[in-house]
Amino acid sequence: MIKFFFLLPILMCLIWWKYLDSKGFSVKEGLKGFSYILIFNSAIIGFFIMMIFITS
Numbered sequence: 001m002i003k004f005f006f007l008l009p010i011l012m013c014l015i016w017w018k019y020l021d022s023k024g025f026s027v028k029e030g031l032k033g034f035s036y037i038l039i040f041n042s043a044i045i046g047f048f049i050m051m052i053f054i055t056s
Contacts, residue, residue: 002048002049002052005045005048005049008041008044008045009037009038009041009042012037012041013034013037013038016030016033016034016037017030020033
């Protein structure tokens with residue numbers, strides 16, 4: 001399952017990009033959202049990796 005963790009930020013960024021595109025915003029205007037997505041996913045992935053090492 002850990003090998004699929006990289007898909008989460010990619011999927012969320014694609015959804016954000018499609019949202020920006022549908023509302024008429026440029027990617028440059030949505031950079032703050034992309035950074036929030038990457039920070040959020042880094043925290044989630046870090047937590048899951050830590051739990052794997054603690055419980056194994």
